[in-house]
Amino acid sequence: MKIIILFAVIGGLLFSCNDTSTKKEDNTFDIVTTTSMITDLVKNIGGDKVVVHGLMGAGVDPHLYKASEGDVSKLSNADMILYNGLHLEGKLVDVFERMKKQNINAIAISDALDKKDLISSTLFESNYDPHIWFNIGYWELMTLFVADKLSNALPESAAYFQDNAQKYLQQLKELNVELRNEIATLSQDQRRLVTAHDAFNYFGKAFGFDVVGLQGLSTATEAGVQDVQETAAYIIEHKVKSVFIESSVPRRTIEALKAAVNSKEHEVSIGGTLYSDALGDPNTEEGTYIGMFRYNVKTIVKALK
Template identity: 50%
Template structure:
């Protein structure tokens, strides 16, 4: 995510692909230009293209996007992405259309269960403590979908850095609302979050790190956290354990 230049290995994978699926909404940054060139030679498809407009959040100038690209944090948006992949593959490879349809239906059933699980688990956190504080503003869709307040220290991009004013503002919010845990992210340096924790401690409010969340990355390939469902469950379980 947020790739601003592709490595030779990435370019080779793109060159060898029969079809390319990508997130869209400018998540890929300057990779967008490369994808547009490739689209003249073979199918290149944004999986976010059919997400309902009323399910999209506003973007930010730093991302260069009209909409927030982190659509996968609302499981229902990722269900739309699955349907897009199903339909595009069926059109490109009609011989296997029934197989794509069956596989998609099986996966969509799992995603419906994941959506219900996430909703139930977040609702189990006392409302006053239902505040998710992270390093960057990637969890807006999650907050909207599952009714938890979200506070990000910096903007939507992992490339941006939080300034001292951001740190002070977030510190004051945490102290005032007696928030007991904040979260670090696997793809974002924790320096600024540590500054918030230290600042709160100086004012007599102890905040713990509630755990590490996946934001713009998943776990290692071959592990449960390396799957979409496993990644979401890890995040949900980590949040609930720290805030409940």
């Protein structure tokens, strides 16, 4: 019933917003983004030519996020909506699909990628792992995709967007080299990453880690006793030194895992908190995509050595 009411509210607002008689007077180009990673990306490319409104802040789980009344207002007044797609924003999927049918400019940045390059899953609704930002090469493709979408929407600023995109791409390339050098200090057998949920498969594939998530791809699924026991057995078999909490996932499941391992006379520590589905606090290094990635890798390497 709530989603039906949300549709009705959004539908009414969008209809009025698309009426040329209600055109905004401030001439700003307003973009609504979902995750904090996308918000950071659009700010890097859009600069001062756009106004970015992020729905999800630090520590917010996009799998479980529900639109508030304030979100409805932002969505209804947006000139463009950029979201991840692949069912990451589980509670908002139907809203975005409805908007597209009403010719609202709602764009999934995952459309920048070829489906054959995605990690498939029979256990997740979209059949693809949605955590695509953990492959820096894919993030580069999404950077170009967003720059093109902004250039098409605001052709008078196209050169500005493309220039910003190229500067950002250079930063991403430098980050990739830096992180590979950092990870190279780990032996292949040390590259075993155990986290709260399956958010790091693209990271593992890109950087040569064996990745195990206690929960599935979506945090909407709870880890059961069998999940804990199987993961504990993996940790003991491979002598994994540390496991990791995630900033957007309750820590209790990892603490239960640690207790299960330690009860079998194998010591495992909590190696730190990683940023998975959200960036860190605004105005911190971890509040940017590049800073988040750098922090994650340093935390992982330090704990697994």
